[in-house]
Amino acid sequence: MLRFRAWYFAAMVLVPFAVSASNVHVVTTVHPVNLIVQELVEGVGQSETLLPAGSSPHDYALRPSDVEKLKAADLVVWVGPELESFLTKILSGQENALSLTSQETITFRDYEGHEDHDGHESHESHESNGGHEEHEHHHDGIDPHLWLGPDQAIQAAKVISTALIELDPLNRAQYEANLSRFIVSVNETVQNLKEQLQPVRDNGYYVFHDAYGYFEETFGLHNLGHFTVSPDRRPGAKTLIAIRNTLKKSQVKCIFREPQFSPAVINSVTNGSDIKIGTLDPMATDIASGQGGYVRFLQELGRSFTECLK
Template sequence: MLHKNSFLCAALTTAFLGAAAVPAQAAVVASIKPLGFIAAAIADGVTPTEVLLPDGASEHDYALRPSDVKRLQSADLVVWVGPEMEAFMQKSVSQLAEQKQVQLAALPGVKPLLMKGDDDDDHGHEGHDHSAENSDEDHHHGEYNMHIWLSPEVARLSAVAIHDKLVELMPQNRAKLDANLQTFELGLANIDKQVGSVLAPLKGKGYFVFHDAYGYFEKHYGLTPLGHFTVNPEIQPGAQRLHDIRTQLVEQKAVCVFAEPQFRPAVINAVARGTNVRSGTLDPLGIEVKLGKDSYMQFLNGLANQYASCLKGE
């Protein structure tokens, strides 16, 4: 009897030790929410997906907390754009094994699709404190535009890369991961057609955005932005700056000027006041979208509707 109990204790101890060896919080960790949308579709039913940046935080100047570093270290897989976008992650991700990370901008299929970044000197984040070690002041001054999650084509390639890495890490889940990828690709093809139909009548309607984040989306769907402005949400622009913006809006016959959720309405109203230009809001990070297997499709659809509602005047 004693021998049997000893055996049972040893078996239980081994089981507990085995369980302890696996991090309890292992998951796919995406740097920003839209990457989480893609990852959640592929990892659905296999492993949870978490997003590193909280809603409202800026990928431009976020600083990792100790708890963030632990999440990265214990993750099954880390998904990010790359150091030109999330400079704050570079040190932590460089310490991870190659098979436990996906750097999307570096994927062979994505590299040829990268669009040149904006290189005008006015496109900095004026007023931000760049003394912090983790600041990303060159976010827009790199060679390429890194808002690649706004390209449906890049999203598909990202999904394939996430799928391949997870199959490598969890071969026992291959059937589920294969099915998830197929579902994502079908869903993406369907929403791509729908969004194309919504936006097709709006081609040629001019508008301004505050942030040049949307190039991939605009190119894919044939939209025609007239320009963008850098307006720091923390600082009210001066009278001369507002006058210059208004002049451009009128001269270029803009239909709409788009803000983002973090910009104060007062800034937008000041820009559009005295013109016939409508104001709208674009959300490049999908703040209102809940993480789930269909969330990337909801994100694209939401963005299309944000464009359409302002450009149509609804």
């Protein structure tokens, strides 16, 4: 009878904590960051992405249902005002919000020296904006596309893991194991991609917007330039003329478009040439959620670069 009472008491004490831990709910703003978070909450919680698939944080309009999700989450992981400026007001006083760009342990790339050749038609609404409120973006500081850098993804994962452990200390061992597995898988993938991309490292290319610096620096790729710093800013006439001149004089192997935005500008400068047009998707739209998602994202980027540059 004493043994039964001891077991019953232990069960009554432990079950509520287990239920609470299993309900840890994280909301991330963009899909590629959620691919990282999903690895970290495996077996102890769940995460979801705020922005719908294919949406860009550069021109997203917040909905009332989004606000409810942010308030109900145990933890909100966002990149920061440099990317999701539409969230700055609502998250500034929210205790459950974790801004990655404010973390000193993440090594950021600076946009300085990466500006366009001339002014833009600034803050002009994109066709995909549908007339929504325009947002101001900052492009004279850090590059917020940190998920495109394997080193930065690992650094962000460590920060997020620390926040999860503080939120749910009883599952510390699981979070630490998940983080360790994530780091190993990313490092192995980086080594494989370095070998894969080595033959095309010297081949020049243009990208649609300046988002791939972290990935390019990791693998030593030869980016000749970009059409715009941010996709919500259309490139000016001087930029397009400079790109056309470069295409005539240089050995440009490929120009990369992005599925979220119209390729009209790219088509205008490549018209009549035999330069290949590839696709890079910084938002990981077609990468399925689940374990190994972030690694699959890196592999897909590597495949896109390899196929267009070879």
